[in-house]
Amino acid sequence: MMLRPLLIFAIVVSALWVPPVGAQPLRNRIDALVREANLGEGLGVLVADEQREIYALAADTPRNPASNMKLVTAAAALLELGPSFRMLTGLYGHVEGGRVSDLVLRGYGDPNLSLSDLVSLADALADRGVRAVDRIWVDGSYFDDQILPPAFEQQPGEMAAFRAAVGAVAVDRASFLLRVLPGPSVGEPARVRLAASGYFEVDNRMTTSEPGAPNVIASQRALDDGRLQLILRGSVPAGILGVGYRRRVEHPLVHAGYAMADALGRVGIRGPRRVALGTGPAGQPLLTSRRSAPLSQLLHRVGKNSDNFVAEMILKVLGAERARPGSSQRGAEVLQEVLARAGVERGAATIVNGSGLFEGNTIAPRHLVKLLGYMYQQASARSEYLAQLAIGGVDGTLHRRLRSTPPGSVRAKTGTLNGVISLSGYVLGPMVDGRQRVVRFSFLANGVRGRHGAARQLADSIVQAIVDELYGGT
Numbered sequence: 165m166m167l168r169p170l171l172i173f174a175i176v177v178s179a180l181w182v183p184p185v186g187a188q189p190l191r192n193r194i195d196a197l198v199r200e201a202n203l204g205e206g207l208g209v210l211v212a213d214e215q216r217e218i219y220a221l222a223a224d225t226p227r228n229p230a231s232n233m234k235l236v237t238a239a240a241a242l243l244e245l246g247p248s249f250r251m252l253t254g255l256y257g258h259v260e261g262g263r264v265s266d267l268v269l270r271g272y273g274d275p276n277l278s279l280s281d282l283v284s285l286a287d288a289l290a291d292r293g294v295r296a297v298d299r300i301w302v303d304g305s306y307f308d309d310q311i312l313p314p315a316f317e318q319q320p321g322e323m324a325a326f327r328a329a330v331g332a333v334a335v336d337r338a339s340f341l342l343r344v345l346p347g348p349s350v351g352e353p354a355r356v357r358l359a360a361s362g363y364f365e366v367d368n369r370m371t372t373s374e375p376g377a378p379n380v381i382a383s384q385r386a387l388d389d390g391r392l393q394l395i396l397r398g399s400v401p402a403g404i405l406g407v408g409y410r411r412r413v414e415h416p417l418v419h420a421g422y423a424m425a426d427a428l429g430r431v432g433i434r435g436p437r438r439v440a441l442g443t444g445p446a447g448q449p450l451l452t453s454r455r456s457a458p459l460s461q462l463l464h465r466v467g468k469n470s471d472n473f474v475a476e477m478i479l480k481v482l483g484a485e486r487a488r489p490g491s492s493q494r495g496a497e498v499l500q501e502v503l504a505r506a507g508v509e510r511g512a513a514t515i516v517n518g519s520g521l522f523e524g525n526t527i528a529p530r531h532l533v534k535l536l537g538y539m540y541q542q543a544s545a546r547s548e549y550l551a552q553l554a555i556g557g558v559d560g561t562l563h564r565r566l567r568s569t570p571p572g573s574v575r576a577k578t579g580t581l582n583g584v585i586s587l588s589g590y591v592l593g594p595m596v597d598g599r600q601r602v603v604r605f606s607f608l609a610n611g612v613r614g615r616h617g618a619a620r621q622l623a624d625s626i627v628q629a630i631v632d633e634l635y636g637g638t
Contacts, residue, residue: 190219191218194218197629203612203619204611204612205611206609206611208223208528208529208606208607209529209606209607210530210606211626212533212537212605213601214601222529224530226513226514227610229527229584230581230585231472231578231579232527233518234466234519235577236532237478238549239535241463242548244482250455251271251275252454253270253272253277253281253454254453255453256268256444256449256451259294263435266444266448267297267451269421270333271332271333273481275473277335278336279426279427281454282424282426286428286431287431292452295433296435299439300438301440301443303332304332305489306332307332307480307490311331311415313330315516315521316329323384323412324410325339325473326472327472327521328412329416330477331415332417332490334417335419337474339412340410340411340419341358342382343356344356344396344400344406345400346400348372350372351372352371352372353368356368356394356396361426362391362426362439363418363421367393367394368394369396370396370397370398373399373401378399378400379400380398382397383395390418391418392419463478464551467554468552468553469561472519475518476492479492496516496517503531513526513528520579521581529607540602550575555574556573556576557569557574568628570631573593575590580616583610584609584610585609586606588607590604591630594634
């Protein structure tokens with residue numbers, strides 16, 4: 165009579181048990197790869213499956229993770245805000261005789277807000293009979309006044325869009341496209357095209373040259389009123405369609421105000437359209453609004469494309485949803501809480517921003533592997549967390565790497581800074597008895613300036629070794 169319950173128990177255990185990865189052969193192979201690469205003492209690695217640690221090298225030493233910090237930001241966003249969370253942007257004011265004296269543009273941290281979105285809002289105003297606007301208030305009070313994320317001050321001369329400032333209302337990811345076109349003939353002044361043109365004070369001394377390569381020298385400087393001075397020198401060859409450069413704006417809220425003025429003009433709404441910062445007159449009713457894409461979609465820019473701006477905006481939204489105004493520091497506290505839930509001792513990791521840009525963040529490979537394991541256990545967030553990561557050989561920052569791996573098997577986040585290469589994520593193995601074999605890994609290499617290629621190759625080789633072990637070398 166005892167045989168039946170014992171048999172049932174054996175079947176249940178069989179269904180739950182997943183054969184562990186062959187630890188010793190894989191450990192030996194990774195160890196050989198690490199010794200051959202000889203990257204020095206700045207390397208930390210941890211590889212673990214569901215049952216055990218497979219390989220560890222300085223796994224408890226906190227290091228600069230570069231963009232692997234976005235793994236923590238994405239995890240906190242999904243757990244605290246939820247995959248369906250959306251950010252609101254609205255226009256508020258009183259319409260009297262077709263005129264709005266004070267139009268308030270109020271935002272709640274939509275990182276994908278674009279000029280075309282503002283045009284759509286302006287079009288909705290026109291449909292309500294609005295024909296003129298006197299003043300545009302930009303209300304960014306959902307965030308604090310620190311528009312430059314922590315550590316971004318370390319590279320003050322960098323004007324590229326990857327170092328964009330943040331604001332609760334930010335248009336085109338707080339950046340602008342400078343378009344320079346040749347004039348009608350050689351020797352004539354070159355032409356400049358800019359959206360939200362009122363935001364810029366342009367000193368254009370560019371000329372049209374004989375056919376050849378463009379030579380555009382552009383410098384920018386913040387003006388006292390928050391607008392941007394552009395000084396342009398050089399030449400653009402005749403006969404080309406023009407050249408374009410994406411650069412960051414100096415003050416996202418001011419830029420958003422002039423973008424709104426531009427959008428109103430495009431749909432025929434006139435008036436002075438003066439730009440001011442602040443909450444505007446109290447009690448203004450909502451006239452029209454839009455919501456962002458769901459957070460689960462916004463995170464694809466963070467995980468797959470390593471978008472610093474989106475990561476920093478989401479960090480502040482996390483802070484704002486705790487207490488307003490939202491700050492990077494409060495957002496970082498939320499990230500620390502999520503790490504603590506994953507089993508990382510509070511304060512063991514240092515978090516200053518959400519993107520991992522520049523110096524200041526430190527985290528250990530073991531911390532990241534614990535987080536990856538914790539997120540895989542969260543049924544409400546696991547699929548979205550995996551979906552926002554780059555897929556080896558398929559998309560994002562891994563589309564040219566790990567191409568020989570089975571499609572969809574490698575989901576990871578890359579990271580690159582001067583002297584830093586990182587790669588952390590999952591290898592999803594084949595199904596065994598109805599369950600998938602999963603290996604988590606974290607590779608953090610610091611002090612590899614001038615050896616980025618070798619560090620990146622070692623990271624990929626370690627992942628390839630894991631794949632080979634899980635898939636039997638196929």
